[in-house]
Amino acid sequence: MANVVKVDHDLCSGTGHCAEIAPKLFSMSDRRAWPEERTTEQAEDTELAHRAADGCPWFAISVSDSTDNEENQ
Amino acid sequence: MSDVRFRPYTAKPAQPWADLAADRNRCPVAHNPELGAVQVTSYAGVKEVLRDHGSFSSTYSNLWPLDAPLPEYKQVLGAADPPRHTRQRKLLVRAMSASKVAAMRPFSEKLADQLVDDIIAAGTRFDLINSYARRVSESHVAELLGIPDEDRESFSHMAKLMELSVEERESHGFSAELDGIIARIADLVRRRRASGGTGDDLITQLCLAEVDGDQFDENEIAALIQLLAAAGISTTQQAIGNLVVALERHPGQRDAYLADIDGLTEAVVDEGLRYDGPVMGLWRRCLASAEVQGTEVRAMDKTLVVVAAANHDPEVFADPEEFRIDREDAAQHLTFGAGIHLCVGMNLARQEVGTAVAALYRRLPGLRLVKGADEQIPGPLVRSWRVIEMEYDPPAS
Numbered sequence: 426m427a428n429v430v431k432v433d434h435d436l437c438s439g440t441g442h443c444a445e446i447a448p449k450l451f452s453m454s455d456r457r458a459w460p461e462e463r464t465t466e467q468a469e470d471t472e473l474a475h476r477a478a479d480g481c482p483w484f485a486i487s488v489s490d491s492t493d494n495e496e497n498q
Numbered sequence: 499m500s501d502v503r504f505r506p507y508t509a510k511p512a513q514p515w516a517d518l519a520a521d522r523n524r525c526p527v528a529h530n531p532e533l534g535a536v537q538v539t540s541y542a543g544v545k546e547v548l549r550d551h552g553s554f555s556s557t558y559s560n561l562w563p564l565d566a567p568l569p570e571y572k573q574v575l576g577a578a579d580p581p582r583h584t585r586q587r588k589l590l591v592r593a594m595s596a597s598k599v600a601a602m603r604p605f606s607e608k609l610a611d612q613l614v615d616d617i618i619a620a621g622t623r624f625d626l627i628n629s630y631a632r633r634v635s636e637s638h639v640a641e642l643l644g645i646p647d648e649d650r651e652s653f654s655h656m657a658k659l660m661e662l663s664v665e666e667r668e669s670h671g672f673s674a675e676l677d678g679i680i681a682r683i684a685d686l687v688r689r690r691r692a693s694g695g696t697g698d699d700l701i702t703q704l705c706l707a708e709v710d711g712d713q714f715d716e717n718e719i720a721a722l723i724q725l726l727a728a729a730g731i732s733t734t735q736q737a738i739g740n741l742v743v744a745l746e747r748h749p750g751q752r753d754a755y756l757a758d759i760d761g762l763t764e765a766v767v768d769e770g771l772r773y774d775g776p777v778m779g780l781w782r783r784c785l786a787s788a789e790v791q792g793t794e795v796r797a798m799d800k801t802l803v804v805v806a807a808a809n810h811d812p813e814v815f816a817d818p819e820e821f822r823i824d825r826e827d828a829a830q831h832l833t834f835g836a837g838i839h840l841c842v843g844m845n846l847a848r849q850e851v852g853t854a855v856a857a858l859y860r861r862l863p864g865l866r867l868v869k870g871a872d873e874q875i876p877g878p879l880v881r882s883w884r885v886i887e888m889e890y891d892p893p894a895s
């Protein structure tokens with residue numbers, strides 16, 4: 426199962442919490458966070474992505490199952 | 499006799515850095531008898547506590563070391579734990595995000611210019627806090643929230659009461675009056691709801707917000723609005739004051755800033771917040787015993803994270819006692835907190851402080867400190883000078 430990790434750049438304020446919690450999934454540039462990979466293939470990554478989403482003080486991260494095929498803003 | 503040197507109620511020095519460094523070196527997680535609490539003074543320790551909201555609750559207030567949790571309707575934002583906190587904070591992030599705040603920049607710049615015009619019209623000597631910094635922060639909060647003109651005076655008064663009350667150990671000398679203010683805001687909420695409000699200001703949005711089809715309780719919304727105004731007014735005002743004092747005390751750094759105000763304002767703001775930010779400490783209550791940097795904090799211990807000490811931790815910042823506007827890592831400071839309660843006003847605060855300080859230095863030649871910046875407001879919570887009086891050169895005519 427693959428998951429799509431997205432950062433809503435209207436909300437992201439570049440605090441870097443996600444890159445600290447999950448350095449292999451997010452990087453910082455231009456005062457915003459960017460998902461490293463479009464999808465997370467492994468269960469371990471999925472858990473990490475959820476932890477980063479929960480830890481984001483701006484609620485800017487969403488993690489969704491790509492099979493939803495849903496545009497998540 | 500304890501060896502702890504940080505005594506913010508009885509002997510708060512204008513420059514606490516040596517005491518805080520001594521406490522951090524001796525033991526970064528230590529019992530402080532004057533506080534009746536555990537004090538945390540290292541960067542890693544402060545961050546660990548702030549990120550561990552499961553063990554360290556905010557419901558006993560983050561402003562006073564209360565003995566019991568606040569009544570539920572007062573558990574808002576900075577004084578709430580999840581899931582209540584999450585539900586409330588979600589109402590704010592969109593209105594206060596970096597992009598929303600950037601759109602307010604013309605307002606911030608125009609306001610600063612108008613306030614400097616007022617200073618110039620009144621003569622060459624002025625009170626930085628009352629004639630400028632306070633007006634910058636109050637006007638931004640009023641703009642963001644959409645506070646009606648007739649209520650501005652009461653919000654301003656409320657912020658002053660909050661400022662006075664954080665000097666006290668127990669708080670609550672003013673709690674009856676503050677409760678009265680929440681009741682008045684609840685009135686405002688009822689009026690706004692009755693009129694069906696269409697404005698895009700934050701008060702209207704909060705009044706009309708729904709979760710699962712239900713509006714929020716009006717007392718909860720009132721407490722939320724009250725906290726938002728209180729959190730936004732004094733902090734930003736003090737951040738402007740502290741930064742200007744830091745620049746004036748470091749003429750080399752000030753001159754470097756004057757040579758490139760546009761290019762350096764962002765960096766100057768963050769170094770100001772790191773070097774002497776308005777938040778000295780924050781309270782938490784340890785609910786279940788926890789480890790902080792390997793030291794046990796027992797269940798029900800009151801805990802003060804000393805943000806100012808974390809910002810001067812040499813493990814993270816080289817030569818921490820120096821005010822240096824060319825630091826690349828200044829923005830790592832913990833002056834906005836960390837974790838789920840990270841200041842939701844951080845984008846606005848940076849913009850307010852930056853536009854205000856830039857306008858001041860751009861327009862008032864020969865600006866200098868003439869009096870004050872020698873006495874601190876007591877208590878473990880804030881870094882704030884009682885008086886900052888300034889002067890500038892009269893325009894040549």
Ligand code: HEM
Nearest residue numbers: 560575576729730733734737833834835839841842843847
């Ligand atoms: C330089 C100025 C400011 C500083 C240094 C500052 C600092 C802080 C800190 C340290 C916290 C975390 C408190 C905790 O963890 O217990 C916080 C939270 C908060 N701040 Fe600020 N603040 C500033 C300006 C503002 C402004 C302008 C606003 C709004 C207009 C604001 C609104 C808030 C709110 C609502 C919270 C609670 C957030 C939550 O618990 O989720 N602050 N602030």
